[in-house]
Amino acid sequence: MTDLARSLPLRAAREARGMTLRAAARSSRIDPGHLSKVERGEKQLSIDSLYRLSVVLEMKELTVLIRPYISTKEAA
Numbered sequence: 001m002t003d004l005a006r007s008l009p010l011r012a013a014r015e016a017r018g019m020t021l022r023a024a025a026r027s028s029r030i031d032p033g034h035l036s037k038v039e040r041g042e043k044q045l046s047i048d049s050l051y052r053l054s055v056v057l058e059m060k061e062l063t064v065l066i067r068p069y070i071s072t073k074e075a076a
Helices: 003-007 009-016 021-028 032-039 047-056 060-069
Strands: none
Touching: 009 032, 021 032, 021 047, 047 060
């Protein structure tokens, strides 16, 4: 794992699943430009967006931790 991958865990998780940035963004309903900035540490995600991305990236532990804090509509 490179220093860059260690410092960018969302990008590493996405790449480990063989997903392109655009595919992950589309599946989690996040603007690709915004997700790119998030991966570089320039922007942050809302809790709802982070939940959707954790589902798409199959980050089960994160999904479980976030679920109580998101809107009911998103959790369904």
